[in-house]
Amino acid sequence: MAEALISAVLEQLVTVSFDHTKEAVKLILNAKKEVEKFSSNLEAIQAVLEDAEKQQVEKDSVRNWLDKLNDVSYEMVDVLDKWNTEILKQEMKKKTSKKVCFSIPSNCFCFGLVHKATHLHRIATEMKELNEKLTLITAQKDQFQFHQSSTRRNDEQLKQQLKTSSFVDISKIFGREEAKADLLSKLLSDSSEEGKRVLVIPIVGMGGMGKTTLAQLAYNNEDVKTYFEKRIWVCVSDPFDEVKIAKAIIRGTGSNEDQNLTELDEVLQCMSRCIKEKQCLIFLDDVWTEDQRKWESLNLPLIMEKNCAEGSKIVVTTRKERVAQIMGATTQMIHFFFLRKRAVRQPSSLDSLK
Numbered sequence: 001m002a003e004a005l006i007s008a009v010l011e012q013l014v015t016v017s018f019d020h021t022k023e024a025v026k027l028i029l030n031a032k033k034e035v036e037k038f039s040s041n042l043e044a045i046q047a048v049l050e051d052a053e054k055q056q057v058e059k060d061s062v063r064n065w066l067d068k069l070n071d072v073s074y075e076m077v078d079v080l081d082k083w084n085t086e087i088l089k090q091e092m093k094k095k096t097s098k099k100v101c102f103s104i105p106s107n108c109f110c111f112g113l114v115h116k117a118t119h120l121h122r123i124a125t126e127m128k129e130l131n132e133k134l135t136l137i138t139a140q141k142d143q144f145q146f147h148q149s150s151t152r153r154n155d156e157q158l159k160q161q162l163k164t165s166s167f168v169d170i171s172k173i174f175g176r177e178e179a180k181a182d183l184l185s186k187l188l189s190d191s192s193e194e195g196k197r198v199l200v201i202p203i204v205g206m207g208g209m210g211k212t213t214l215a216q217l218a219y220n221n222e223d224v225k226t227y228f229e230k231r232i233w234v235c236v237s238d239p240f241d242e243v244k245i246a247k248a249i250i251r252g253t254g255s256n257e258d259q260n261l262t263e264l265d266e267v268l269q270c271m272s273r274c275i276k277e278k279q280c281l282i283f284l285d286d287v288w289t290e291d292q293r294k295w296e297s298l299n300l301p302l303i304m305e306k307n308c309a310e311g312s313k314i315v316v317t318t319r320k321e322r323v324a325q326i327m328g329a330t331t332q333m334i335h336f337f338f339l340r341k342r343a344v345r346q347p348s349s350l351d352s353l354k
Helices: 001-013 023-047 049-055 061-102 106-144 155-159 178-190 213-219 220-226 243-250 263-276 292-303 319-324 349-353
Strands: 199-204 228-236 279-289 313-318
Touching: 001 023, 001 061, 023 061, 023 106, 023 228, 049 061, 049 106, 049 199, 061 106, 178 213, 178 220, 178 263, 178 313, 178 349, 199 213, 199 319, 213 279, 228 243, 243 263, 263 292, 313 319
Parallel strands: 199 313, 228 279, 279 313
Antiparallel strands: none
């Protein structure tokens, strides 16, 4: 249905990253403006989608209009994927260049800036062209005299999802084999990022794409069960409650020491004792917060040298790439993409970053 697609695209538009270079400030601002316009147009269309879906059954003209809308929406998802991929690639190059900048000639540096701006400019131009198409589609909706829907999904409604658990019916799960193999490879690997005792692996994608299912499959994998001393599942959702999450981790280790604890510090101290020297695999499902302080207050006791054993892993599912950035885990990110309506979308260049 078009309604589900448009809702998903709006989610991705909200999470698209514009954090970046001083050299391309004007370009970044232009792209941000195009995304804001695109969001505004989609929201205007979203209000009449329910009626449009009904009318397409009897009216070819409405069906054609919805097809055009779907095509533009899928194309915009592709463009946003390319944009975020380029931003992540450049962030990684920036970190690398700091270590080797003494050996880079100034003319190469200038060439790199030009190439970077040129690539982003091409993507921003695609955004602008798609926006022009969507503006025409938005104007055309008036000729059908659609009735507006009284209900609208918003960010708060998106967060009010059912609680999740680690249980999954494996016999009913199909597809996403590549993502599953990638996640298992990361979990069962002895290697970790330099200087990090505990590896954080974010699974990022829009709602309904199967992030939680992928995490459940990994949690229940027999090799994973054998590899880790403790496996812990926590449904985080919103708000991000450090006390609640820490207590869930404590109970996941088999302890009930948290029963009479209420203060954050005493709960974190208890959590530290429960995970001490254990190789843990912790799943934090459905994380929304972009407050870095909240993450750090929970993360610090998990990664301290005398707590979780080296080789422990944290898997985070989230709709927001910003969450992965806050956790400093963009190089380990598993990005879930749309499955196209007629064909599976090609792997993004993000794959080359892994």
